[in-house]
Every structure is written in structure tokens, then in C-alpha cells.
Amino acid sequence: MRVVRSSAEVRAALKRARAAGARRLALIPTAGALHRGHLSLVQLAQAQADYRVVSLFVNPTQFGPTEDFTAYPRDEECDRRLLEEQGVELLFTPPIEDIYPQKPRLGFEISGLADHLCGARRPGHFNGVLLIVAKLFNLIQPEVAVFGMKDLQQLVIIKQLVRELSFDIQIVAAPTVREPDGLALSSRNRYLNPEERRQSSALYRALERGQALIAAGERQAERVIAEMKSLLEAEAPLARLDYLEIVDLAKLQPLKQLSGRCALALAAYFGRARLIDNLVLEVRGEAVRELRAI
The missing domain is CATH 3.40.50.620 (HUPs)
Known part of the structure; x- marks a missing residue:
């Protein structure tokens, strides 16, 4: 090299x-x-x-x-x-x-x-x-x-x-590469202390919760976001949520009703580490699938 x-x-x-x-x-x-x-x-x-x-x-x-x-x-x-x-x-x-x-x-x-x-x-x-x-x-x-x-x-x-x-x-x-517990790999993960590291895996679980709700038929973004926030509050009390939004993939604007290609995206601080993650979904009628690359 x-x-x-x-x-x-x-x-x-x-x-x-x-x-x-x-x-x-x-x-x-x-x-x-x-x-x-x-x-x-x-x-x-x-x-x-x-x-x-x-x-x-x-x-x-x-x-x-x-x-x-x-x-x-x-x-x-x-x-x-x-x-x-x-x-x-x-x-x-x-x-x-x-x-x-x-x-x-x-x-x-x-x-x-x-x-x-x-x-x-x-x-x-x-x-x-x-x-x-x-x-x-x-x-x-x-x-x-x-x-x-x-x-x-x-x-x-x-x-x-x-x-x-x-x-x-x-x-x-x-595609995003993850630790076994779901945490997305990031250079900033090395900032995390052991307890912050343990709780940070809740970011991906919140995304999975949102995905599961949408797969079960929920199409109101506000309800999905509320459930995701509830999971984070319960499982990651050290997290300081910066944002949690559901946006359309083409214009990155917030959605109210979920359809087409959209992204569940969040950012949160654990101590001085600001971590981001997302899941991209395609919602077509009752069918929902994850897009690992776009």
C-alpha cells in the first residue's frame, strides 16, 4: 500500500x-x-x-x-x-x-x-x-x-x-455494520463507559420497535415515534435524545402518514458520545420491507 x-x-x-x-x-x-x-x-x-x-x-x-x-x-x-x-x-x-x-x-x-x-x-x-x-x-x-x-x-x-x-x-x-446487540459501529463508541455502552444498544431496539409496529399495520408516524421514545425512556435513562423522526427518503421531510420509502432516524447523546442510527423501510400497502442499501 x-x-x-x-x-x-x-x-x-x-x-x-x-x-x-x-x-x-x-x-x-x-x-x-x-x-x-x-x-x-x-x-x-x-x-x-x-x-x-x-x-x-x-x-x-x-x-x-x-x-x-x-x-x-x-x-x-x-x-x-x-x-x-x-x-x-x-x-x-x-x-x-x-x-x-x-x-x-x-x-x-x-x-x-x-x-x-x-x-x-x-x-x-x-x-x-x-x-x-x-x-x-x-x-x-x-x-x-x-x-x-x-x-x-x-x-x-x-x-x-x-x-x-x-x-x-x-x-x-x-449496509450498516452492528455489534451483536445491535449497536451501530462508530468511531465515537469508544467514548462510552461500560454502563453507557450497555444502554446504547436500546437505540437499535427502538428502531426495531418502530419497524415492528409498522409491519403490524401502524401507519401514523406520531404513534410509532411515541412507542419508540417510550422504549428509550425505559431502557436507556442515560440517553439524551437529540432527535427521533420518520422522514421520506427522497426529500428527508417528516411524515405523518407512512407510505413509500421512509427512514426511522434518531440521534442521542450518551455522555459526550453523540450516536446516530436509522432503519430504512419500504411501505407498500400492507407490505413492509427493510432496505439495507439505497
């Missing part, structure tokens, strides 16, 4: 790779602190391309002033070892001054898609996400880019970015 640390180096390395016969390049953008969830993206990319580029970059423009940018876990040595074991061809791990030689002056207007869920609670977050993703797309020019379903709102917004800016890139969604 080759490691490059600047935009000039990554362009030169990829020019050589193309000349040597790389036909289909996959990008897996990460913030590092890799776990099995990230590695599932790397593995999925292997089936989509013959050359994989992983970026490790903790992006300051997507963190708010009170968020955990400086404390966000970093372990490049461990990350490199994991990626080498996966046979990744290229690791791009630039310093901040390479990606942002000056303070960005341009931004994105994200109408509608960022009005709810994380977009409402983290102002400016998705503008920062789109800025770094657009930079990586421009630098690396992949045929494929892989993103996780756990960050559902991010995935939907990046798909819109690709459509509106006419990037010739296939966006591949990777």
Missing part, C-alpha cells in the same frame, strides 16, 4: 496507476479511527473496482465550534495496518493546510435535505461535508465512491451533489 500526503502526490500516484492499467477506481472517504464498519466499505469497494483509494482526513469544516474536532479519535498507525491487511492500493492522508490552504470562501446551499435530522442540529455540518467530498472527487476522480448507510442523511445529500454537479461517479451504499 502506498501512502501519500499531498494533493500533488495523490494526483501523480493516480496518473501512474491509470497508466499502469487501473481501469476502475473506488474512493472510500473516512475520518480515520477505523473499525469493522469502515472495513466493510473497503471490502465492498473491492467488488466494484480494481484500484481502491482510502482517504483519512478529519475535516474541520464539518465540525461546529462546540463539537469534538480536537478530541476526535485518531490512530493513523492502526488505520494503516488495517488497510494494508485489506490490500488497499493507496492511502491519502493529507494535512489540513494541504486541503485548505486558506479559509474556504465558497459554500453550498442545501435546500430542504438538511432541514431536519442532523442538518437541523449541526448547522453548517453538511456544507463542510460537501466541501471535502467535492474536493476529494475533484482530486481523485473515481468511478465509484462508497459511503455507509449509517450516515443516511449524508448519503442522500452526496447523491444529490453528484446529480447536480454532474460528477460521473457511481455512489455505492454500504
Whole structure:
């Protein structure tokens, strides 16, 4: 695995790779602190391309002033070892001054898609996400880019970015990877103390409760949400709920009556760890099925 640390180096390395016969390049953008969830993206990319580029970059423009940018876990040595074991061809791990030689002056207007869920609670977050993703797309020019379903709102917004800016890139969604008790894997899980970790599994049980209610015929979003909140109050008293919403998948707007493709999405704090999760369902009449990728 080759490691490059600047935009000039990554362009030169990829020019050589193309000349040597790389036909289909996959990008897996990460913030590092890799776990099995990230590695599932790397593995999925292997089936989509013959050359994989992983970026490790903790992006300051997507963190708010009170968020955990400086404390966000970093372990490049461990990350490199994991990626080498996966046979990744290229690791791009630039310093901040390479990606942002000056303070960005341009931004994105994200109408509608960022009005709810994380977009409402983290102002400016998705503008920062789109800025770094657009930079990586421009630098690396992949045929494929892989993103996780756990960050559902991010995935939907990046798909819109690709459509509106006419990037010739296939966006591949990777299913959420979970612990045996259902907790979605996250780099921030390492913040949890033992009791917070035990209670955090209730997030997925709340999603399952909502799914079961819908499968049993409930179509009023308000009733489903109330039952999910009741489960969290009973099983996770340490949780500070940030949001719990049911939105349509196309526009990410809250639903009152459930039909079509929709997402049960939540975020909660356990101590300093902010955890997010979701389930995506397709509701057609009496039929309900889970969509593990979109």
C-alpha cells in the first residue's frame, strides 16, 4: 500500500496507476479511527473496482465550534495496518493546510435535505461535508465512491451533489455494520463507559420497535415515534435524545402518514458520545420491507 500526503502526490500516484492499467477506481472517504464498519466499505469497494483509494482526513469544516474536532479519535498507525491487511492500493492522508490552504470562501446551499435530522442540529455540518467530498472527487476522480448507510442523511445529500454537479461517479451504499446487540459501529463508541455502552444498544431496539409496529399495520408516524421514545425512556435513562423522526427518503421531510420509502432516524447523546442510527423501510400497502442499501 502506498501512502501519500499531498494533493500533488495523490494526483501523480493516480496518473501512474491509470497508466499502469487501473481501469476502475473506488474512493472510500473516512475520518480515520477505523473499525469493522469502515472495513466493510473497503471490502465492498473491492467488488466494484480494481484500484481502491482510502482517504483519512478529519475535516474541520464539518465540525461546529462546540463539537469534538480536537478530541476526535485518531490512530493513523492502526488505520494503516488495517488497510494494508485489506490490500488497499493507496492511502491519502493529507494535512489540513494541504486541503485548505486558506479559509474556504465558497459554500453550498442545501435546500430542504438538511432541514431536519442532523442538518437541523449541526448547522453548517453538511456544507463542510460537501466541501471535502467535492474536493476529494475533484482530486481523485473515481468511478465509484462508497459511503455507509449509517450516515443516511449524508448519503442522500452526496447523491444529490453528484446529480447536480454532474460528477460521473457511481455512489455505492454500504449496509450498516452492528455489534451483536445491535449497536451501530462508530468511531465515537469508544467514548462510552461500560454502563453507557450497555444502554446504547436500546437505540437499535427502538428502531426495531418502530419497524415492528409498522409491519403490524401502524401507519401514523406520531404513534410509532411515541412507542419508540417510550422504549428509550425505559431502557436507556442515560440517553439524551437529540432527535427521533420518520422522514421520506427522497426529500428527508417528516411524515405523518407512512407510505413509500421512509427512514426511522434518531440521534442521542450518551455522555459526550453523540450516536446516530436509522432503519430504512419500504411501505407498500400492507407490505413492509427493510432496505439495507439505497
